[in-house]
Amino acid sequence: MAGKTRARAAEAEEVDQADITMEDAPPSAQKPGYSQEEGSAMQEDEGEENDVAGEEEEEEEEEEEEEEPQRVRILPGSTETAASFEFLKEGHTLGNALRYIIMKNPGVEFCAYTIPHPSEDKMNLRIQTYDTTTATAALAKGLQDIEDLCDVVADEFWTQRDKFNAAQNK
Amino acid sequence: MDYDNMMLDGESLGPTVKISAADSTHVDFELTNVDLSFANSLRRVIQAEVPTIAIDLVEVEVNTSVLADEFVAHRLGLIPLDSREIDQLNYTRDCDCENSCGKCTVQLTLHAKCTSDEVMKVYARDLIVGIDRPNNHIGNPVITDPDGLGSLICKLRKGQEIKLNCIAKKGIAKEHAKWSPTAAVGFEYDPHNKLHHLDLWYETDAATEWPKSKYADWEEPPAEGEPFDFNAVPSRFYFEVEGAGNIEPDAIIQEGIKELQKKLAGLIHGLGENDGMNGDYDGPRSPDAMDGGVGWQDQGYTTPYGNAGNASAWGGGAATAYGTTPYGNSGGGW
Incomplete structure (x- = not known):
């Protein structure tokens, strides 16, 4: 994959040169016979020029990248x-409750979940937050909130059970 | 326990439970001031994810009964076995042992032969439970009938014999229903259908044709001509948990909540471990900001005006306010 990526970057440079003469033309009009990939690579390249700071942040993220089977993945x-x-x-059991509790977080603009295909044991969760928090933080808070809610409900259930039993034995 | 009550719907009272009836196999309760999604999670978890023990492997030595081996094995699997304090038993897949051991399995043996002219009935009480187990009740067949017989396994005629060895393992009902701690879970809310979550079919009048729920008296019926409140959410949930006998009903709820918390704890742990993974990957992608799903790539057609696709005088495929687009693969971080 990495090799392929590098090759694309080279192509992107080539495209960039072509771009000097055809500044705002769409990929389809750049040169006859351009493939989709090349076209998108060019667009990516322009993006880099315009947002260098953003790109640096993303490179840091790649360093942490780890190919391990894990329960949660961005x-x-x-x-x-x-x-x-x-x-x-995970499925609806967690998905819906998590969706609800994350949506309750005032820093969260949007949260939704989906099970993309019923025969794949996967659940996708989308979080969009305001600038006050991050999506990962909102997810962590959501998980913690349900855990706390569980504590409260478990406690309440057990005290009511004891009360009920006491009343029955009278 | 710093759960913020302000997060909840209702009058920020926090969740409350009211138990209306309970016996050795049932518990009926009302859960209030939680969201539908949470109440449903609780229902789902107690039905499908509370671990119990059930017969999973059967070695048939002799079977001259009229029932096929696999038929008997299936019947054996469905016999409820005492699953109290199931925490003391490991899942076989997590256990250190090779195949099975006393820490992850319970052995049960059955040997019955009919010698009389009468039909002999073989019951769950005839299962002999092995001694190598974490405590002295786990894996016992559940016997609740007054005669102390337990479930009927098979019937034998004169000369027929059945001899087998069973291995009971810990599992959850998501894998097979034999591991279910519950026989049924009633889950109900909004008995007057004020929220219109149901669309009741009727000939002339839904109110007279549909029987009233037993919880209809617990809630105010809608006033005559009351407008539909489209902002209303359910907040009172009526559970009727019926246990299968392997765990007490109150413990099922407790274990269910515990199981839900285990799920969450596992995820919190996993999230802390690794959360940066925006790398190369051919699977599903996060929808990118502002991309609208299509348009960054050549759409496969062009117009004679050389201005196809989304690229326009506004700057082609250049960056949006959200920075570079992650489509395609630059050599960079994406």
């Missing part, structure tokens, strides 16, 4: 405040 294409998470072996 899907590529996510940013700090707008991210999609992929949960393995």
Whole structure:
């Protein structure tokens, strides 16, 4: 993959030169016979020029990248405040409750979940936050909030059970 | 326990539970001031994810009964076994042992032969439970009938014999329903259908044709001509948990909540470990800001005006306010 990526970068340079003469032309009009990939590479390249700071941040993220099977993963294409998470072996049990509790977080603009395909044991969660927090932080808070809610409900259930039993034995 | 009550719907009272009936196999309770999603999570978790023990492997030595081996094995699997304090038992897949051991399995044996002219009935009480187990009740067949017989396994005629060895393992109902701690879970809210979550079919009048829920008296019926409140959310949930006998009903709820918390704790742990992974990957992608799903790449057609696709005089595929687009693969971080 890395090799392929480098090759594309080279192509992107080539495209960039072509761009000197055809500044704002769309990829389809650049040169006859351009493939989709090349076209997108060019666009990516222009993007880099315009947002160097953003690119540096993303490079840092790549260094942490680890190819291990893990329960939660951020899907590529996510940013700090707008991210999609992929949960393995989770379903509606967690998804809907998590969606609700994250939506309750005032720093969160949007949260939704989906099970993309019923025969894949995966659950995707989308979080978009305001600038006050990050998507990952909102997810961590959401998980912690449900855990605390569980504590409260478990406690309440057990005290009511004891009360009920006491009343029955009278 | 710093759960913020302000997060909840309702009058920030916090969740409350009211138990209306309970016995050795049932518990009926009302859960209030939680969201539908949480109440449903609780229902789902107690139905499918509370671990119990059930017969999973059967070695048949002799079976001259009229039932096929696999038929008997299936019946054995469905016998409820005492699953109290299941925490003391490991999942076989997590256990250190090779195949099975006393820390992750319970052995049960059955040997019955009919010698009389009458039909012999073989019951769950005839299962002999092995001694190598974490405590002296786990894996016992659940016997609740007054005669102390337990579930009927098979019937034998004169000369027929059944001899087998069973290995019971810990599992959850998501894998197989035999591991279910519950026989049924009733889950109900909004008995007057004020929220219109149901669209009741009727001939002439839904109110008279549909039977009233037993919880209808617990809530105010809608006033005559009351306008539909489209902002209303359910907040009172009526549970009727019926246990299968392997765990007490109150413990099922407790274990269910515990199981939900284990799930969350596992995820919190996993999230702390690794959360930067925006790398190269061919699978699903996060929808990128402002991309609208299409348009960054050549769409496969062009117009004679050389201005196809989304690229326009506004700057082609250049960056949006959200920075570079992650589509395509630059040599950079994406």
